[in-house]
Amino acid sequence: MKRAKVLLLGEIEHAHESWNSLSNLATLTNPKTHTRTGFLKECKDGEMDGVLVIYRTFASVEFTGRFDEELINVLPATVRFICHNGAGYDQVDVNACTRRGIKVSNTPSAVNDSTADMNMFLILGALRRLNTSMTSLRAGKWRGNVAPPLGHNPEGKTLGILGMGGIGRNLREKAVAFGMRIVYHNRNRLSEELAGGAEYASFEHLLRLSDVISLNLPLNNETRHKISTREFSLMKKGVVIVNTARGAVIDEGALVQALESGHVASAGLDVYEDEPIIHPGLLANPHVMLLPHMGTWTVETQTAMEECNIENVRSALETGCLKSIVPEQTHA
Numbered sequence: 577m578k579r580a581k582v583l584l585l586g587e588i589e590h591a592h593e594s595w596n597s598l599s600n601l602a603t604l605t606n607p608k609t610h611t612r613t614g615f616l617k618e619c620k621d622g623e624m625d626g627v628l629v630i631y632r633t634f635a636s637v638e639f640t641g642r643f644d645e646e647l648i649n650v651l652p653a654t655v656r657f658i659c660h661n662g663a664g665y666d667q668v669d670v671n672a673c674t675r676r677g678i679k680v681s682n683t684p685s686a687v688n689d690s691t692a693d694m695n696m697f698l699i700l701g702a703l704r705r706l707n708t709s710m711t712s713l714r715a716g717k718w719r720g721n722v723a724p725p726l727g728h729n730p731e732g733k734t735l736g737i738l739g740m741g742g743i744g745r746n747l748r749e750k751a752v753a754f755g756m757r758i759v760y761h762n763r764n765r766l767s768e769e770l771a772g773g774a775e776y777a778s779f780e781h782l783l784r785l786s787d788v789i790s791l792n793l794p795l796n797n798e799t800r801h802k803i804s805t806r807e808f809s810l811m812k813k814g815v816v817i818v819n820t821a822r823g824a825v826i827d828e829g830a831l832v833q834a835l836e837s838g839h840v841a842s843a844g845l846d847v848y849e850d851e852p853i854i855h856p857g858l859l860a861n862p863h864v865m866l867l868p869h870m871g872t873w874t875v876e877t878q879t880a881m882e883e884c885n886i887e888n889v890r891s892a893l894e895t896g897c898l899k900s901i902v903p904e905q906t907h908a
């Protein structure tokens with residue numbers, strides 16, 4: 577019987593020992609080219625034949641482009657599993673994979689702590705409106721020519737968490753420690769135990785009720801521009817918006833307008849609609865805290881994500897099943 581192949585798209589940065597140990601189970605390969613055109617050609621020319629599992633990184637999208645229908649349809653018939661190193665897997669067209677009988681996994685849980693930490697950092701930074709004073713200090717102007725705007729305490733404020741999954745629930749715990757009242761909206765209402773004291777609200781009620789709104793939803797066709805002009809108009813004047821999920825969950829143009837009108841007082845963002853391009857209206861606005869997609873950027877989390885993804889590859893090779901299959905395919 578021919579040995580199965582595992583194709584690595586991107587780099588292993590931390591979990592080298594675990595990755596190398598997979599060579600006991602399969603032949604580990606890499607693409608020869610580093611352009612989308614080259615990769616598609618290698619697939620069409622049969623050079624990827626025999627690949628059973630693909631391990632892909634978030635950054636590998638820079639050369640393969642999205643794992644869209646065009647790309648998925650040229651993968652060799654032997655491919656049965658795509659293991660994506662990331663919690664958000666919007667780079668992969670899961671429906672196209674399902675149609676071809678390919679199972680997809682992601683790395684949930686491993687990301688929760690560090691992303692929720694950044695989320696809390698952005699909540700605090702946006703509430704305290706720290707960007708103006710941080711900028712003036714670095715420009716050698718201490719607090720600036722005029723006093724920076726006064727911030728607000730998290731204590732007693734209502735935090736609306738939209739998407740109460742792994743990160744949302746982790747954030748809830750952290751925000752409670754800062755004295756915040758938590759309401760959430762989720763596709764499915766959670767058990768009392770999972771909600772952990774957070775109150776369930778309808779989508780619109782959450783928008784009307786919250787002093788701070790945190791977006792923790794996956795990006796898909798249903799959630800793209802979930803927050804746009806109409807939704808901003810339902811929110812309290814002076815609301816704070818924080819997004820560590822995916823940029824396109826918010827209509828960025830509508831956010832810029834809501835910030836400019838003052839309806840949204842401040843925002844804390846880790847993610848953008850068209851990364852690495854940032855809307856000039858966000859860059860220009862002094863009330864926005866901006867991070868370049870740093871949610872999981874710690875040694876511990878990057879290592880845990882790689883280990884989790886490798887475990888998925890191992891499980892696919894040994895048992896024919898993935899450990900953390902994406903929700904869309906869980907019941908498929």
Ligand SMILES: NC(=O)c1ccc[n+]([C@@H]2O[C@H](COP(=O)([O-])OP(=O)(O)OC[C@H]3O[C@@H](n4cnc5c(N)ncnc54)[C@H](O)[C@@H]3O)[C@@H](O)[C@H]2O)c1
Nearest residue numbers: 663664687691739740741742743762763794820821871872
């Ligand atoms: N900034 C970063 O570095 C970073 C790191 C990790 C994850 N993320 C992003 O955060 C997102 C959330 O991650 P997670 O691990 O908590 O995911 P998760 O799957 O555990 O949680 C997402 C939650 O959103 C809910 N949901 C989905 N669609 C919904 C809808 N239309 N309305 C209401 N609720 C809906 C789901 O039921 C689930 O509870 C990821 O999809 C990813 O895009 C970003």
